[in-house]
Amino acid sequence: MTALEDIQVTVLKGVGNSLAEKLARLGIHSLQDLLFHLPHRYEDRTRVIPMGSLRVGDVGVVEGEVVKNDVVMGRRRSMQVTLRDETGFLVLRFFHFNAAQKSQLAVGARVRCYGEVRAGRAGYEIYHPEYDVNPEPMVTQDSATLTPVYPLTEGIQQPRVRSLCRQALTYLQRYPIRELLPSTILTDYQLPDISAAVALVHAPPASANVPQLVAGKHPAQQRLVMEELLAHQLSLLQVRQQIQQRQALALLPQGDLAERFIENLPFSLTGAQRQVLADIRQDLSQPLPMLRLVQGDVGSGKTVVAALSALQAISSGAQVALMAPTEILAEQHYTSFCQWLEPLGIQTAWLSGKVKGKARTEALARVASGEAAIAIGTHALFQQDVLFDRLALVIVDEQHRFGVHQRLALREKGVAGTMAPHQLIMTATPIPRTLAMSAYADLDTSVIDELPPGRKPIETIAVPDSRRDDVIERVRQACEQGRQAYWVCTLIEESEALQCQAAEVTEQELRERLPGLRVGLVHGRLKATDKAAVMASFKSGELDLLVATTVIEVGVDVPNASLIIIENPERLGLAQLHQLRGRVGRGHEASYCVLMYHPPLSQNGKARLQVLRDSQDGFVIAEKDLEIRGPGEVLGTRQTGLMQFRLAEFERDKAWIEVVRELAPGVLADAGRTEGLVRRWLGQRTQYGDV
Structure with missing residues (x-):
């Protein structure tokens, strides 16, 4: 019997070779793959918002008549379209437009558009909204649904993915998705049917609980979240199984x-x-x-x-x-x-x-x-x-x-x-x-979970960069007392070249302002031999102050270093800051970490730096980091193929983790079920073990 996973996306209207290739980049080959390309959020386009009630940051649908259409010359040339409804005015601004759009949005045209409201030169504006000219009447509230927003790849737009998913849903009635969870799990956790869950997530009915859907906590979403987390768990247990299929040498120590x-x-x-x-x-x-x-x-x-x-x-x-x-x-x-x-x-x-x-x-x-x-x-x-x-x-x-x-x-x-x-x-x-x-x-x-005896806690201080002179003076005093110090430069840009440049500028400044000190520099662009030579000089005490990028994050051990300055700490994760702080406090002297931030700090930024000041416990800090930044950042797993969830969100769905860990070994015993779940959720990314 034909299954949804056997039907290629090319059966859908409008999918030729070119689009099929683009879909393949998203891991979509079959209709089942397409239906498991799930929306990661929703937009509420079910009602028109009166212009008079709009506030900055609102995202929604507005509808009105074009009363003005001008091309204005500011710092950038733009088309400024003014809409009016019974309650007020709103400007649509287009920085990229053509003659056809200008004539389409002529005075007198009726326009319905969707976008985010921002404060602009002409009052409230929406930049580059999605819009319809002379639209069909809005569907009634009792048949309106939320609009799904899908992850995209280059060359595919949201409307196209939505259209393809709507087409694929029509096949779902004839070819239901194979249920891969054991019936005992479905019953014990009162999970809805897989086909019904997928259909609801792609096209929520008007009766669906909107706050639940937006929060990702609707039973249909949670049904899929649980299955996705289980598939990830199974894929890793398969790796373990593959490795342990081979024997190892039993290492029984001899001698003393x-x-x-x-x-x-x-x-x-x-x-x-x-x-x-x-x-x-x-x-x-x-x-x-x-x-x-x-x-x-x-x-x-x-x-x-x-x-x-x-x-x-x-x-x-x-x-x-x-x-x-x-x-x-x-x-x-x-x-x-x-x-x-x-x-x-x-x-x-x-x-x-x-x-x-x-x-x-x-x-x-x-x-x-x-x-x-x-x-x-x-x-x-x-x-x-x-x-x-x-x-x-x-x-x-x-x-x-x-x-x-x-x-x-x-x-x-x-x-x-x-x-x-x-x-x-x-x-x-x-x-x-x-x-x-x-x-x-x-x-x-x-x-x-125990530090060696005698380790002194590191005192952590946060100061604004307006006090840079005081911080430099503090470095001078520490080094003149025979201690050593680190000065860590961070930049928000990903560019390693810019980070290294910032470190070079800082080193030059500190050399000039601290003429009595011996200053060294290490960054990611130094040759390995040069880097090692500078580190050896610092370790042996030939340098007083080491200016560095975050390359010193792990494994640098200089007991005489008792002061570390970290510039722009608000740009790093908590776990990374904790690692950097751990470069000091390795000797018997009292040690200090100065977090020199650039004000104003956001509420979030203040809370994060407070966590570091309050705690020396890496596990407490890691928990906070996970809450704030999510698993991909905490683990640095961009390159590992792990934790790239379609629907699951680690912090929101962590209650399932313990459940899934207990259930996974039982499911793993059924090879066919396991293979199906892993292929469904991880597709081509499952080949961890086939290296």
Whole structure:
């Protein structure tokens, strides 16, 4: 029997090859794909708003007679069309127009239009409204519906998508959508029928609860939200299943490497570190690949946990790969591991993009022969010519900077190419529990929720940039007392070039105003060798003040630095600010973070900076960040293929996360159902495991 997913969009009127190609860019090939291209909001065009009652910011339908049509020459040439109804006037302004539009909108024409009201030169105006000239009478209230607004791609306009969806809905009566949720779930959660839910979301009837629909909380929307969250959860559990279909080496430690390592440490392990290590030790001793995420706040000691995990593998005769997202962080790990492991007779190899020629050839040979027990580097470790003798553990730092694909690529480098390496994922970005359950459903999670003893809280102060002179004076005093300081430049523009330029200008200014201090500069456009040299100078105390962009966000550890200035903190997320703040407070001195903002701050901006002043707890800050900015920003998942929901919204729908996590394993047991759900909601983006 023909199903909706088997009928191609080309059956619809007006869909030729060209439009079909554009739709394919949205992942739309079949009628089912089209009906699961869901509206992300609605517009209420069910009633005409009297012009006399309009306020700035109102979005809606107005209707009136054209009483004036002028082309005016201001800073930009525009067509100014004045409409009148019984209650008042409104101006429609067009910056792009042609002669046909001018004659169409002639004096005396009746026009119905839709747009957002703003204050303009001629009173209330709507820029470039959607409009109809001499329109049909409005449908009566009892048959009027909300207008859906769809995500678009280049070359397809809203009216076209709406028309196609209306056509596709006519097929729904003959070819209902296949129900993929088990009947027990439908009954237990009183979920409506899938076809009825899809139809209602595309074309809400006049009787539908409008506030619920606009808020995304209508039962039909929630039915689809639940299914979408379940599909995401299942896709990640499939990744886990695929990895764990292969065996791993059971790493049973021999000898006393770990004990000797711990004896050499200048501090004791915290209880939280010991607990997390016990979890890891248990996982590594199994013949199933470990998949574990270790979260720890700034300075909680994740690197020591990584080193002890590596020692368990090395003492079992296996190799380890440690991968970090930036040269700075990778090099820092390399330095730490060399200091810790070389006294134990363990060789490390350094493989990053900047290692070339003879040095690279030698490092590759040492890794391939097994002479180097641990290879440390950036994504250069993924490259095909990097071969391991006996790779059994992969440690990935700051996982959210890597795509799932990249993490999976390393599994092919396991022992004999058939055994999967164990995976230990670390992050210093605390992830709220509900988000971790959803975004990292393929991983077991451990948390280092205790800071080493003696860590002093960092005092956080917010000051306006009008007090820049006071802040510069504060830097001078700190450095003259033998401390070191960071000055972080941020720019709202995405352009790395502009960020680097801002940092260069700031460095020049601070050199001139602080002539007695030694000032260094690091930013993303410096060569890796130059960047490393500046960082080494700062770490060894040869520089007093380091001017930097946000490249120093993770992994920079200079105990003598006790002051950090962050310019324009209102432009960064809370989690990123917390990471930057964590560059200080690593020694015994009292440390300070100065957030130098540009007034006026919005209410939201004030609240965000207050969160940082009130809390040192990364998890509390991450929860707030999630509320304010959403999961894509918090995780940095633009490149991971995760969390790109069609309908679900993380904060609004988080109550479903726990439910879905409990239900997913039961659904996963039914391969056909799982495959159908994942294909329906994630389409081509499901191939995480097929790298």
